[in-house]
Structures are given as structure tokens and as C-alpha cells.
Amino acid sequence: MNTALIIILCVVIVSSLIGVFARRRVKMNLEMWTVGGRRFGLVMVWFLMAGEIYTTFTFLGASGWAYSRGAPTFYIIIYGALAYTISFFLLPAIWRLGKQHSLHTQPDFFIQRYRSPALGIAVAVIGVVFMIPYLQLQLTGLGLIVHEASNRTISANTGIIISFFLTCLFVYTSGIRGSAWVSGLKNVMMIVAVLVVGFSVPHIYFGGIGPMFQKLLQQHPGHLVFPGATTNMDVLWVMSTLLLFSAGFYMWPHSFAAAFSAKNAETLKRNAIIMPFYQLPILLVLIVGFTALLVLPGLPNGDLSFLALVNKTYPAWFMGFVGGAGAVTAMVPASVLVLFASTLLAKNVYQTGFNPGASPEQVMKLSRFLVLAITALALLFAIYFPKALVQLLLIGYDGVSQFFPAVVFGLFWKRIRALAIWVGLAIGIGLVALLVMSGHDPLWGLNAGFLALAANFALTWLVSMIGADKKLRAPMASDSVPGVGTSA
Amino acid sequence: MQKGTKYALLLASIPFITLVFMLPLANRIEPVILGLPFLLFWILVWVFLTPFILLLAYLMERRFNSKEEGQ
Numbered sequence: 001m002n003t004a005l006i007i008i009l010c011v012v013i014v015s016s017l018i019g020v021f022a023r024r025r026v027k028m029n030l031e032m033w034t035v036g037g038r039r040f041g042l043v044m045v046w047f048l049m050a051g052e053i054y055t056t057f058t059f060l061g062a063s064g065w066a067y068s069r070g071a072p073t074f075y076i077i078i079y080g081a082l083a084y085t086i087s088f089f090l091l092p093a094i095w096r097l098g099k100q101h102s103l104h105t106q107p108d109f110f111i112q113r114y115r116s117p118a119l120g121i122a123v124a125v126i127g128v129v130f131m132i133p134y135l136q137l138q139l140t141g142l143g144l145i146v147h148e149a150s151n152r153t154i155s156a157n158t159g160i161i162i163s164f165f166l167t168c169l170f171v172y173t174s175g176i177r178g179s180a181w182v183s184g185l186k187n188v189m190m191i192v193a194v195l196v197v198g199f200s201v202p203h204i205y206f207g208g209i210g211p212m213f214q215k216l217l218q219q220h221p222g223h224l225v226f227p228g229a230t231t232n233m234d235v236l237w238v239m240s241t242l243l244l245f246s247a248g249f250y251m252w253p254h255s256f257a258a259a260f261s262a263k264n265a266e267t268l269k270r271n272a273i274i275m276p277f278y279q280l281p282i283l284l285v286l287i288v289g290f291t292a293l294l295v296l297p298g299l300p301n302g303d304l305s306f307l308a309l310v311n312k313t314y315p316a317w318f319m320g321f322v323g324g325a326g327a328v329t330a331m332v333p334a335s336v337l338v339l340f341a342s343t344l345l346a347k348n349v350y351q352t353g354f355n356p357g358a359s360p361e362q363v364m365k366l367s368r369f370l371v372l373a374i375t376a377l378a379l380l381f382a383i384y385f386p387k388a389l390v391q392l393l394l395i396g397y398d399g400v401s402q403f404f405p406a407v408v409f410g411l412f413w414k415r416i417r418a419l420a421i422w423v424g425l426a427i428g429i430g431l432v433a434l435l436v437m438s439g440h441d442p443l444w445g446l447n448a449g450f451l452a453l454a455a456n457f458a459l460t461w462l463v464s465m466i467g468a469d470k471k472l473r474a475p476m477a478s479d480s481v482p483g484v485g486t487s488a
Numbered sequence: 489m490q491k492g493t494k495y496a497l498l499l500a501s502i503p504f505i506t507l508v509f510m511l512p513l514a515n516r517i518e519p520v521i522l523g524l525p526f527l528l529f530w531i532l533v534w535v536f537l538t539p540f541i542l543l544l545a546y547l548m549e550r551r552f553n554s555k556e557e558g559q
Contacts, residue, residue, distance in 0.1 A: 074531055078507050081538040085500050088542055210523020217517060217525065224525045226515050235512050242508050269546055276538040283532060 004320035005150040011324025012163055015185050015331065019170025019178035030360040033175030033367070034104045034343050036261040040180065045262050045271050048180040048336075050187050050278055052255055053080065055333040056141030058190075059326050060303045062282060066289025068302035070220070070228025073286055075238050075245070081276040082242060083249030088272040090250060092265035093411045099260075105340070106256040106403070107348035113410040114418040117352045122422075123403065124348035126429065127253040128341050130396040132378060134252075135337040139164065139382035142330035148307040149323025151316075157383050163331055168375050171335045172368055176261060179335045186332045189325035191281060197310055197322070198284025201291045204313060209287060216290055223293075237442050240450035247453060248401030254340040256407075338378075342370035395436045398449025402428030405453075405460045413464075420463035428456030492552030496545035503541060506534045 031037055040048065065073040097103065101112050106127060111120035139160050146159025170178040202212035216223060227234040250256055262268050285306070292305035296312065299305055310322050346366040351358045358366075405424050409416040431452035435441050441448035514530040521529045 071527065074528065077531055077535055081535045082503055082507060085503050085538060085542060088500065088545065089497070208523070213520070213523055213525060217520075221517075225517055225527055226511075235515050239508050239511055273539050273542040273546060276535060276542070279535050280532070283528075 002151060002153060003316040004323055005154060007317060007320025008146060008149055008323045008327055011189070011321075012166060012327050012331070015182045015328045016166035016170050018185060019182040019335070020173050022170070022177040022181035023174040028173075028175065028364075030104070030347075030364040030367075031102075032177070033364055034260075034339070035098075035257065036176045036180065038099065038261060039263050040261045040267070041263055042267050042270055044180050045258070045267055046274065047183040047187065048176070048258050048261065049255070049271065049275065050183065052179075052183075052252075052258060052333050052336050054187070054190060054278075054329065056138055056145065056326060056330040058282065058285060059306055059329060060141055060144065062285045063289035063292065063306040064301075064303035066286040067293050067299070067305040069230050069233065070223035071226050072228050072230055072233035072238060073289070075241050077279050077282050077286070079242050079245040079249065080279045080282075082246035084272045084275040086246055087250055087275075088269060090407070090411070091259040091262075091268040091272065094256070094259045094407070095262055095265045095268055097411070103260060104257065105344055105348055106251075106253045107344060107352070109256070109410075110406065110421075111348075111352065114406075114421060116418045119418060119421060120348050121353050122425070124253075124344040124352075126399065126425075128344050130399045131253060131337050131341045132374070132381075134396055135334055135341070135374070135378045136382050138330040138334040138337070139378055142327055142334075143382065144303070145307065145323055145326035145330070148304065148311065149319050149326070151311075151319075159327070160379065160382055163327055164334070164375055164379060167331045167335045167338070168371060171339050171371050176336070176339060179332055179339065180261075182328065182335070183332045186325070186328040189321070190329050193322045193325040194281045194284050196318075197306075197314075198281070198287050201288055201309060201313060205291060205295050212287070212291055212294070215294055219294065223290075232442050232445075234445060236445040237447055240442075240447040244401050244447050244450040244453055245397060247404040248397050248449075251400045251403040251407065253344060253400075254336045257340055258336075338371050338374055339367075341374050342367045345370055345374075395432050395449070398432040398436065398447075398452065399429055401449055401453055402432065402456050405457045409460060409464070415464050415468070416460075417464045417467060419467075420460045423463050424456040424460035427459050428452045431455055490553045492549040495548040495552060499541050499545040499548065503534060503538045507531065 036044070036048075062073060062076050065076070094109065097109065097112065101108075103109055103112060105124070107120035107124040110123045111117050140156075142163055143156030143160040146154055146163070147156040150159075170182065174181070199209075202209045206212040206215055213224070220229070223229055226238055250259070259268060262271075288306050288309060289302075292299070292309040296305065296308055299308060307322070307326075311319055314322075346363050350366060351363050355362075402425055405428075406421045410421075429452075432449055435443055435448035435452070443451060514527050516527060517525040519526055524532070
């Protein structure tokens with residue numbers, strides 16, 4: 001056993017124990033499991049959201065894109081800041097509706113607002129379909145990190161299986177509290193790793209960040225302006241992608257539901273204010289990718305540039321630290337994804353669709369069982385068909401973004417009709433699938449998901465304008481829909 | 489719409505104007521500032537300023553919106 005491996009194992013085990021102990025002195029019920037009893041203050045909400053948002057993609061994907069594509073990668077620094085700006089207005093309104101009607105999940109919101117269980121089931125199914133490939137991506141990334149960090153002495157699959165057994169364990173026992181607690185450790189480790197590597201690597205090889213950029217501009221003059229090293233990601237693509245991603249950011253079912261775990265709307269506003277600062281460390285991740293391009297040109301897989309450069313530069317124990325941070329960075333978002341995918345299926349497909357009389361205890365029991373089932377499914381995909389879900393992953397963000405018009409109109413526009421939401425969603429998701437699968441992304445220089453979102457917005461508005469929805473206009477439309485929430 | 493919300497929305501449009509709609513103007517390497525190519529420098533400045541803009545929006549809401557609505 002080598003040093004790096006021992007350190008990774010320690011980090012993974014310690015963080016899982018933290019997750020399991022997060023349950024201490026709390027009575028576990030559905031409300032506690034999914035939304036932390038609506039008690040999270042600023043620090044816990046920040047842990048949770050930062051934990052969900054900074055995934056293995058931040059480590060591997062962003063540096064990989066910087067390495068192989070250049071400037072278009074800058075969108076990763078920007079879109080979060082824009083999404084938090086939107087969330088400043090959106091999340092408190094979502095929270096208020098959630099509190100009023102004891103909502104737990106995104107489909108709950110749709111059922112409550114549009115008085116339509118069928119719409120809730122559809123939203124739940126769409127959400128899960130896009131979450132599972134995202135979960136698998138975390139597994140694959142984790143395997144890659146463990147494999148590289150252990151100097152290829154441990155196979156990716158072994159790493160995946162051990163870490164996900166542990167992740168399952170703390171989700172099962174502690175629910176969302178487990179994820180938030182582990183995320184605290186994860187954030188600290190990841191920030192330390194990124195700060196240390198991001199600042200020191202350009203100094204070691206070029207004497208500073210400025211000289212590194214100078215060298216890069218000499219060797220790859222086009223790399224740092226759009227479209228970088230790509231041919232189809234020019235400034236229009238970046239602009240449309242930014243609008244799409246900032247709209248879609250909180251439309252992921254797990255991010256949306258994180259709003260419900262806050263103890264009040266004020267917490268969410270304050271969180272939105274501080275979140276953009278957390279975008280800045282991503283710059284350092286990109287700098288590592290750029291440095292790797294100069295120091296280690298011609299890597300077969302750009303996504304390995306961060307790890308390859310760390311491996312070349314630092315002693316084994318530090319590689320272990322980075323590997324451990326990377327592993328936990330996969331485990332936290334994965335835990336939240338598993339938790340919400342299983343809750344959506346248990347609550348909004350099983351309970352809403354098949355057994356409206358199910359008690360919260362039954363729903364929670366089923367969710368817990370599904371945690372195991374979904375993890376097993378994602379493991380199977382990650383190990384046996386690692387490429388099968390790539391297409392779904394490509395359209396994941398484009399897909400969940402299509403919920404945005406329904407949420408915004410639902411919160412701020414009285415005239416909206418449930419029928420309009422069906423039409424908008426069908427057209428939006430249909431267009432995304434059609435354009436992406438047929439290789440027409442980007443189209444006319446614009447992100448295909450953005451075009452779909454624009455069509456979705458237009459149709460949702462149009463259909464609402466040409467008729468009225470009697471059910472939503474009725475005076476009782478603000479009552480809770482029976483069976484959606486659980487009384488706290 | 490309340491006055492505070494209106495001001496807050498106006499302020500919130502700033503990051504969208506600078507970080508989305510002005511990108512074609514900022515898409516250049518020169519001048520290099522603090523060792524960073526101009527495009528990257530522009531992006532970082534506005535991402536860094538976004539929390540302060542949101543803080544201002546928050547204060548505007550508190551100042552001009554009625555209490556019940558603000559909570």
C-alpha cells in the first residue's frame with residue numbers, strides 16, 4: 001500500500017463517519033431526511049449548496065476544458081454568479097410556497113402550484129432520468145481520481161464500490177444532514193487543494209501566474225479569447241450557454257429542493273449574496289489546466305491534466321490529499337443526487353401515482369430502499385456501460401433548464417395555465433433531444449438548449465394568453481393539495 | 489411591484505449586462521492587466537463585484553419594501 005492510497009482511504013472513511021454521526025440526537029422522519037426539518041441556517045445552507053454545486057467536474061472537467069478548449073471554459077466561472085443573482089429572487093419565493101404547504105420536492109411544487117398530480121409525476125420522472133447519468137458521472141470521476149492518485153495500484157472499480165458503499169451508508173442513516181455535514185469537510189479540503197495547487201504550480205514552472213499567461217499567449221495565441229481552441233464555441237455560444245445555465249442551475253431537482261431546507265427566506269437571500277465569491281477558486285482550477293497545457297502537452301485525455309500535473313509536481317502524500325479531496329467531492333453531490341432521485345420516485349411517483357394514502361413513514365422506508373437500488377443501478381452503469389449514458393448527460397442541463405419557465409411563471413404570474421406548462425415542457429425537451437441527438441448543437445452558433453428554452457418560454461406564454469385555467473383561477477387555488485406535503 | 493424590488497431587479501441586471509451582453513466587446517487579449525488577458529480580467533472583476541451588487545440589492549429591499557413582504 002502506498003502513502004497516497006492510505007491517505008485517500010482515511011479521508012473517505014472519516015468523511016463517511018462524519019456523515020453517519022450527523023444523525024445524532026435527531027429523530028429521523030421524512031421531513032428531516034429530505035429537507036433537514038427546514039432548520040438549516042446560513043452555514044448549513046452554504047455547505048449544502050456549495051457541496052452540491054462543486055462536483056468532480058470542478059476538479060477534472062474544468063481543468064480538462066481549460067487544457068483542451070481554452071477560453072470557452074470561462075463560462076464555468078460566470079454562470080454560477082448569474083445563477084445566484086437569479087436565486088436571490090427565486091429561492092425565497094420557492095421557500096415561502098414550500099413552507100406554506102410543507103413541500104419537500106420539486107414535483108411537490110408543480111403539483112401544488114398547478115393542481116396536477118400528473119404534472120408532478122412527469123416532472124419527477126424527467127428529473128430522475130437526468131439525475132442518474134449525473135450520478136454516474138460522479139462515480140466515473142471518482143474512479144478516475146482514485147485510480148490516478150493511487151498510482152494505478154487500485155482499480156477504478158474498487159474505488160467506486162468502496163466509496164459508494166460508504167456514501168449509501170451515510171445517506172441511509174442521516175439523509176440530507178449527512179450530506180451537509182460531509183460537505184463541510186469536503187469544502188475545506190477542496191479549497192485547500194485548489195488554492196495550493198493553483199497558486200504554486202505556475203510559480204514552480206514559470207515564476208508566477210502572469211508569466212504563465214505570457215507564455216501561453218506566445219505559444220497558443222488564440223487560446224484565451226473565444227472561441228479558444230474550438231471551432232464552434234464562439235462568443236454567441238458562450239452568451240447563450242450562460243443564459244441557459246443560469247436559468248437551469250436551480251432547476252436540478254436536488255438544488256431546487258435545497259431551498260426547502262433553509263430555516264427562512266432571509267437565509268436564502270444571504271446565501272445568494274455570498275455564493276459568487278465561491279466562483280473565484282474555479283479560476284485557479286483553470287490556471288492548473290492552462291499550466292498543464294504548457295508543461296504536459298499532448299495528454300490523451302484533458303480531464304486528467306489536473307491529476308497528471310499534481311502527480312508530476314508534488315510528493316505522494318499530497319497526491320493522496322488531492323485524491324481524497326477529489327473522492328469526497330464526488331461523494332457529496334452523489335449522496336444528494338441519490339437521496340433526491342429516490343425521494344422523487346417514492347414520493348412523487350409511487351405515492352402520488354399509485355398510493356395516495358401512503359403514510360410519510362412508508363414513503364421514507366421506500367426512499368431508503370431506493371437509495372440502495374439506485375446506487376446499485378448507477379454502479380452497474382458506471383462499471384459495465386460507462387458510455388451508455390453519455391448522450392443523456394449531454395442533454396441533462398439543457399433538459400432540466402426546461403423547468404424554468406414553469407417555475408418563474410408559476411411564482412410570479414397569475415395567468416399561467418397548467419396546459420401551457422405541458423406544451424412548453426414537451427416542446428422544450430423534445431427540441432433538446434432532437435437537436436442534440438441529431439448533432440445540431442450548437443445551432444446557428446447558439447447553444448441548442450437555449451433555443452429550446454426560448455421556444456418553451458414563448459409557447460408557455462402564448463398558451464396561457466389564449467385561454468384561462470378554471471381550476472387555477474378558483475378562489476381555493478391557494479389551499480394545500482391533499483397528500484402533497486406532510487404536516488410538520 | 490414594490491419600490492425596493494424594482495431597484496433590486498435593476499441592480500441584478502448589471503451582472504447580466506456585463507457578463508453576458510458585453511462579452512463580445514470584452515473578447516480581446518490586450519490590454520493585459522495584472523498579468524491577465526483582458527477577457528479574463530473583465531470576467532473576474534464582474535464576478536467579484538456580483539456579491540456586492542447583490543448586497544446593495546438586499547439593502548434596497550430592506551430600505552424600501554414594507555416589512556411583511558421583506559420576510
